[in-house]
Amino acid sequence: MNAGEKYDFLILGSGLAGLSSAIILAKEGYSVCVLEKNRQFGGNLQTFARDKAVFDTGVHYIGSLDIGQNLYRYFSYLGVMNDLDLVRMDEDGFDMITFDGDPVQYPHAMGHERFVDELVKLFPESRQELEMYIEKIKEVCESISLYTLHESEQHDIPPEYISASAFEFISKTITDPRLQQVLAGSNMLYAGIKDKTTLYQHAVIVNSYIESAWKCVDGGSQITKSLIRQIKALGGEVFNYSEVSRLHVLDGAIEKVECTNGNVYSAGKVISNIHPAATMSLISSGTIKESFRARMNNLENGIAAFSIHLVFHPQSFPYLNKNYYHHFTNDVWSSIDYTEENWPRSIMAIVSASSRSEKYADSMTIWTYMKYSEVEKWKDTFNIIPQHEESRGEEYEKFKVEKTERLLNAAEKIFPGLRSQVRSVHTSTPLSYRDYINTPEGSMYGVIKDFNHPLTTFISPKTKLSNLYFTGQNMSTHGILGVTISAFNTCSEFIGKNELIRKVNNSGI
Secondary structure: OOOOOEEEEEEEOOEHHHHHHHHHHHHOOOOEEEEOOOOOOEHHHOEEEEOOEEEEOOOOOEEOOOOOOHHHHHHHHHOOHHHOOEEEOOOOOOEEEEEOOEEEEEEEOOOHHHHHHHHHOOOHHHHHHHHHHHHHHHHHHHOOHHHHOOOOOOOOOOHHHHOOEHHHHHHHHOOOHHHHHHHOOOHHHOOOOOOOOEHHHHHHHHHHHHHOEEEEEOOOHHHHHHHHHHHHHOOOEEEOOOOEEEEEEEOOEEEEEEEOOOOEEEEEEEEEOOOHHHHHOOEOOOOOOHHHHHHHHOOOEOOEEEEEEEEEOOOOOEOOOOEEEEEOOOOHHHHHHOOOOOOOOEEEEEEOEEOOEOOEOOEEEEEEEEOHHHOHHHOOOOEEOOOEEOOOOHHHHHHHHHHHHHHHHHHOOOOOOHHHHEEEEEEEOHHHHHHHHOOHHHOOOOEOOOOOOHHHHOOOOEOOOOOEEEOOOOOOOOHHHHHHHHHHHHHHHHHOHHHHHHHHHOOOO
């Protein structure tokens, strides 16, 4: 099918949710087409290489991939599970939580019982409370049919979990102040905000990794490649360099989709895997309910990140089969509210898994929070290789050097002598994420989910145009599992949720 012909479904954006939606629908016999503005497909699944070392844009590790677990079943249904090259992370501590001035490394271990047992070694008086914590986490997850893949007439997330505070739950369940911080110590995974983050979000994200944690060998783009192969094998089409410039609306529905390259497409239904506000910017005024447009435009986006990507000298830095979350404060919830003087307050360090060596690391990514306001003065510059590459100027380069030095100094608190093992350093700022992932202000996780306003910040797949739907990380949960579930949630509007669940569960696994 060529541009100008009509598809059953057009999907805007080739992130994981967009590609997964294409496969789900193509398996049902629909004609599908995915449009991607960049050269590289995959959104946060994108990888890039520096000095022959491969770095992930966003997929640093993945949860729930043991046989029979939910993401394993989803990926098997999508046809990609057997294509993946994975390494299982350290079962006794896939995430290590550390604090400045405290020599103890606090583990997040794999498996619910092991998770409790490893922490009880350090907090012997807290077993009962830890067991209560784990039971509640499991209870939240088990209440969501698309998480557990059990059939249910309930379609939405139970309101008591999206209107509850993660911070308050941990504080009321756990007595020991240090253990409270340890349990929230990986909250950079969801940019935790003390007075906004929901219990639901904390539960589904941490539980996924507790069930099982994995790294992609040589990067997460292997997921993208496998998904695209499946789409094409099912008769679907994917086009890069196809940035959507306008959604033409007629009588309350999208009539056609126009791209900057001049191509025009039409479809019975359109699924947007791009940010809701960015989607609204493609629709002319007067063609969609303006109160809906205002709601999408006024959604608060989460914080962005500054990352340094280190390439090591050969055989100089040992491969670490775990991640480190180091906090320079005793309140892990306050890291997001840094000042210029105390930045960074928390960092995450991830060693990439490489096929070249199991003993030594090729590279490491270290990242921390960064507010978009720090780079806003350069917001009118863009760098999207190879389409549009421009210098942001000498001042921007100095800014990156200064931030890199401070982040390296922070990282040496965990890894003394780190600099001597580094061959080269590369950076990503909120502008990098904005340009390559197409999220407003470079937000890592998109729309903030706020327990104070759950009906506003948890977004339905349906829009105020009869044939336009949303999918992706802005809906309910981000991350590999979250956006996969969002794809199935969106597609359940056309296929039926329980029917989809049956098909996943009956797919021969």
